[in-house]
Amino acid sequence: MIILALDALDLHMTKKFECKSLMQTEYGQTDISDFNLARTIVLWASFLTGKNMEARIPLKVQWEFKLDVEETLLKFFNPFKAIDVPSFSFKQRSHAEERRLLKDYFDNKATIEEYDAVVWRCHEENKKEFFHSIGKFDLVMGYFNLADSIGHLSFGISEKMKAVYDELENLAKEVQGSDEFILTISDHGMKAIGRYGDHTKNGFYSANRKLELKLPKITDFYNVLRP
Amino acid sequence: MDTHILDLEKKSISLIREAKAQFKKLAVLWSTGKDSTTSLWLCKKAFYGKIPFPVIHIDTGYKFPQIYEFRDKIAKEWSLNLVIAKNEKVLKEGMSPKKGRLDCCTLLKTEALKDLLRKEEFDALILSIRRDEHGIRAKERYYSPRDEEFKWNYTDQPAELWDLYIKPSEDFSHMRVHPILHWTEQEVWEYVKQENLPINPLYFAKNGKRYRSLGCMPCTVPIPSEASNIDEIVQELRTTTTPERAGRSQDKEKAYMMQKLRALGYM
Numbered sequence: 001m002i003i004l005a006l007d008a009l010d011l012h013m014t015k016k017f018e019c020k021s022l023m024q025t026e027y028g029q030t031d032i033s034d035f036n037l038a039r040t041i042v043l044w045a046s047f048l049t050g051k052n053m054e055a056r057i058p059l060k061v062q063w064e065f066k067l068d069v070e071e072t073l074l075k076f077f078n079p080f081k082a083i084d085v086p087s088f089s090f091k092q093r094s095h096a097e098e099r100r101l102l103k104d105y106f107d108n109k110a111t112i113e114e115y116d117a118v119v120w121r122c123h124e125e126n127k128k129e130f131f132h133s134i135g136k137f138d139l140v141m142g143y144f145n146l147a148d149s150i151g152h153l154s155f156g157i158s159e160k161m162k163a164v165y166d167e168l169e170n171l172a173k174e175v176q177g178s179d180e181f182i183l184t185i186s187d188h189g190m191k192a193i194g195r196y197g198d199h200t201k202n203g204f205y206s207a208n209r210k211l212e213l214k215l216p217k218i219t220d221f222y223n224v225l226r227p
Numbered sequence: 228m229d230t231h232i233l234d235l236e237k238k239s240i241s242l243i244r245e246a247k248a249q250f251k252k253l254a255v256l257w258s259t260g261k262d263s264t265t266s267l268w269l270c271k272k273a274f275y276g277k278i279p280f281p282v283i284h285i286d287t288g289y290k291f292p293q294i295y296e297f298r299d300k301i302a303k304e305w306s307l308n309l310v311i312a313k314n315e316k317v318l319k320e321g322m323s324p325k326k327g328r329l330d331c332c333t334l335l336k337t338e339a340l341k342d343l344l345r346k347e348e349f350d351a352l353i354l355s356i357r358r359d360e361h362g363i364r365a366k367e368r369y370y371s372p373r374d375e376e377f378k379w380n381y382t383d384q385p386a387e388l389w390d391l392y393i394k395p396s397e398d399f400s401h402m403r404v405h406p407i408l409h410w411t412e413q414e415v416w417e418y419v420k421q422e423n424l425p426i427n428p429l430y431f432a433k434n435g436k437r438y439r440s441l442g443c444m445p446c447t448v449p450i451p452s453e454a455s456n457i458d459e460i461v462q463e464l465r466t467t468t469t470p471e472r473a474g475r476s477q478d479k480e481k482a483y484m485m486q487k488l489r490a491l492g493y494m
Contacts, residue, residue, distance in 0.1 A: 039491055059492045103494045106485045108448065152488065194361075194480030198487050 001077065001225070002134065002175055002182045003029035003141040005085060006049075006168055007040060008148030008197070009186035011206045017165040021172035022184055027206035031215045032188055038199035041065055041149070043187035043218055045087035047163045048072040050222025063095065074167065076226050083129050084143040098149055105153065112153050119149040120194070134178060144168065148197075151190045155197025183209045185221065232418055233481045236269065239406040241390070242369055243273040243353065244437060246404040247280065248330035249395055253404075254310070257339075259298045259427055261440045262355035265415050266407055268424055270353070271305065283343065283352070285467045286313040287335040291325070291442040297427045304425075311348070314339040324445045329482035337377060344401060351395075351402040359411045360471055368392075369408055372399035379403075412471050413464045420457040440471055 003158050006022075011029050014022050032038060035046075041062040045053040049071050057065050067087050074080050074088070082089045098118055104110035123146045130142035146164050154160045175182055184207075189200040203218060211224060243266075246253055255270055257263045266480055269476070270278045284298055302309040314322075317334045325330045343349075358365045366381045371390035373379055395402060407415070419426055429438040436449035450469060454460040488494050 037491060041492075062492050099493055102488065106481065106488075106494065152484070152493075193484055193487075196480055196484040198484065199491065 001139045002178060002183065003139065003182050003225075004119050004172060004175060004184040005044065005141055005143040006147060006184060006186050006204075007086075007143065007145040008151055008188060008190045008199070009168065009184070010131065010189040010200070010206045011202065012189070013147075013161060013165055014204060017162055017169070019165055019169040019172070021169050021176055022165075022204075022206060024172075024176075024182065024184065024206040024208045026210050026213070027184075028216060029189070029211070030185070030203035030218050032201045032203055032218055034217065035201070038188035038201055040187055041086045041090075043203070044085060044143070045102070047185065047187070047218050047221055048074065048085070048088060050219050052219060053087075063090070063092065063099075066090075068156075073222050073225050074139065074141070076102065077137070079137050080139040080141070081133040081137040082141045082143075084126050085141055086143060090143075091122070091126075094118075094125070095145075097152070098145075102149075102152070115153060116150060119146065121192070123167070133172070134175070144171070147186075147190070151197035153196060155190055156192040156195040183221070183225065185218075187218065229417065229421065232421060235407075235410055235414060236272070236386075236418070238409065239266075239269045240273045242406040243270055245392070245400075246351055246406075247352050249275075250402065252280075252347070252349045253351045253353065254347075254349045255353040256355070257282045257284050257298075257307075257415060258441065259284070259294050260300070260355075260384060261415055261419060261426060261430060262357060262407060262410075263490050264301070264424060264426065265410075265418055266353060266355040267301075267305070267307075268422060270405060277303070280308070281310045281347075281349075282307045282383055283310050283340070285336050285339050286311050287331075287339075288313065288318050289335070289445055291441065291444050291447075292326060293427055293429050294441060297425070301425060307361075310343065311338040312343040312392060314342070324443070328446060329486055331434050341375075341377065349401060351404055353404045353406060355407055357410050357412065357415070358404050358408055362374055364408075367405055367408060371403040371405065372396070372405055373401055375400045408413065413461055416461050416464065420461075430460070432459075439469075 032043060034052055035042065039062065042054050042057050045057060045067055048067060065087055072088065074082060084091045092099050101110050101115040101118055105112060105115050123144055126142060126144055133140045146167060150164050172184060186204040189202040190197045191200050255266060257267055314335050322331055322334055356364050356367060358367065368387050370385050371379055372393060427441060429441060431437055432452045434456045435451060435453060437452040437454060438447060438449050441447065452463060454463045
């Protein structure tokens, strides 16, 4: 099984840029309206555990929060590989650097270009690890935050977001060569605030076989995916 | 006179006269910056030297001293009917950018103007925004209706073909009229030079820095520049890749985004 965990992948943008490989046999929106805030760590933790984790993950220490494998659906797969998955194998140093540059941008100390360069570098590192792992594990779950991180500062700039969606589309296209079950899932969607991007309470999912889901909650996938 | 600039001026004057004819109570917003001073001059020209409606200045209490000096000097010289919009209540309560830039801007600018609009019942305001200034402003029309919360539905705007604009209606609280929407920053400066308009000295470089856009003192930073006169500014604009409002940290979307990202724990 392959899970492409794409932070902030948005259904409208996927359609707008005609990302056919991201929109597989079945695709649609997910509903995260049960959550007060569309927090990345909380949503991925909820995806992994099948429970709403909002109350358990305080805002201040969210980035350091780590689930035990026994709490997650990963325990059903042996061996599994979880690359950079928030709340489980999140690459603290890389993401801390992104957040530092994000803050520096708002403090007028760093440019968007400097921030983007770090985001793309982290993406390339994860991509390399992801493709290296495919075929070697029962489950490979790869997390990519390109759409979220670039989107926060540039969601209103269509040309830039097209490059991001093209990259994610190519990623999905390359994975489709495999005959395994593939789930593409995002934690939340995104909307434009001028040039910037804000989280929305609609995520995205797609699968390469029919699941017959209708506006599923992000926590529903625990039972969908467990063997 | 440059014929291109003359065409820009003609269109702006026509928009101002049209607004005066269409609306019962019109006013023009004046920040004292280059754009709104240009609009004020166009209003003077449109009505042969005397602006026949109030000129509103929103005073946040945090503006540069040079802005107040310039405002008072020009108001006297041009015999303006100057109306100051100031949110005294929140200023007394200690509102400042330190308490959050977005809240500060909202209370000291937006709410101050809302109060004045309610009190004076203006049904139209002339604003000096330009399409090339900012991405969101590129979506604006010459006539832009607003509701009581100043909200603007940019996805539902009529095309303004053949100089036909949306009519006054009870469906909205007031109309915003943008007579210099089609001008660029460079054209404004060329016009300032051509008309010999008075200009705030903060725009000219001193010790390698100048202000390209004027706002409140705590939230505006100068840009590196050696342009100490209008010709040098025009020359600088021909080659710069820096956005006009780069020195304005109070950019509302940026402030909103910063607030949202903080709430989500990113910062």
